Amino acid sequence: MIAEAQIVISPFGTPLTFFTLTRVCEGVATRLTSVDTVHAEGSWLFTATDDRGETVEVTLVPCGDGVEAWVNRCTHEDQRLDRGEGIGAVLRDGGIVCPKHGSVFDACDGGCENGPAAGSTLLSVQVSVNRGDVFLTDDDYEFDHQGGRDDDEGPSSTSHLRF
Numbered sequence: 001m002i003a004e005a006q007i008v009i010s011p012f013g014t015p016l017t018f019f020t021l022t023r024v025c026e027g028v029a030t031r032l033t034s035v036d037t038v039h040a041e042g043s044w045l046f047t048a049t050d051d052r053g054e055t056v057e058v059t060l061v062p063c064g065d066g067v068e069a070w071v072n073r074c075t076h077e078d079q080r081l082d083r084g085e086g087i088g089a090v091l092r093d094g095g096i097v098c099p100k101h102g103s104v105f106d107a108c109d110g111g112c113e114n115g116p117a118a119g120s121t122l123l124s125v126q127v128s129v130n131r132g133d134v135f136l137t138d139d140d141y142e143f144d145h146q147g148g149r150d151d152d153e154g155p156s157s158t159s160h161l162r163f
C-alpha cells in the first residue's frame with residue numbers, strides 16, 4: 001500500500017488534506033523506473049527472479065499513457081525481444097517486433113497475430129503505476145537489477161531483420 005498526502009488550501013483559507021491510497025501488492029512493491037523514462041527510451045529492461053528461482057529478463061514498454069511488462073522472450077523460439085547489449089526493443093505501431101522472424105506482439109495485451117508466433121501471447125509480469133512511477137507488483141517475481149542477465153544463459157539475440 002502506498003499512501004500519499006496532499007494538502008490544499010480551500011478558497012476559505014482552510015487547509016484540506018487529501019490522502020491517496022494505492023494498493024500495489026500483498027508484499028513489498030519495488031519501484032522500477034518512471035513512466036516518462038519508459039516512453040522516452042522506448043523500452044526498459046530489468047532482471048528478476050521468478051517463483052521457481054529462475055532468472056528472468058523483463059521488458060517494460062509503453063502502452064497508451066502507461067506501461068506494460070513482458071518477459072523478454074519470444075513465444076516462437078528462445079529469442080530475446082530486445083536487441084541485447086543495452087539496446088531496447090523495437091516498437092512499431094504499438095507492437096513489439098521480434099528481431100529474429102518479425103512477429104509483432106501488441107505492447108498492451110501481448111498478443112501476436114502474424115508470423116511464426118501468431119496465436120500466442122507474451123508472458124506478462126504485473127506492474128502498477130503510481131504518480132508516474134512504475135512498481136513491480138507481481139508476487140511471482142522479485143526484482144534483481146536493472147538491465148539484462150549477466151550470464152550467457154539468457155535468450156539468444158539472433159536477428160535476421162534490418163531496421
Ligand code: FES
Nearest residue numbers: 074076079098101
Ligand atoms: S523467434 Fe520470434 S518470431 Fe521467431
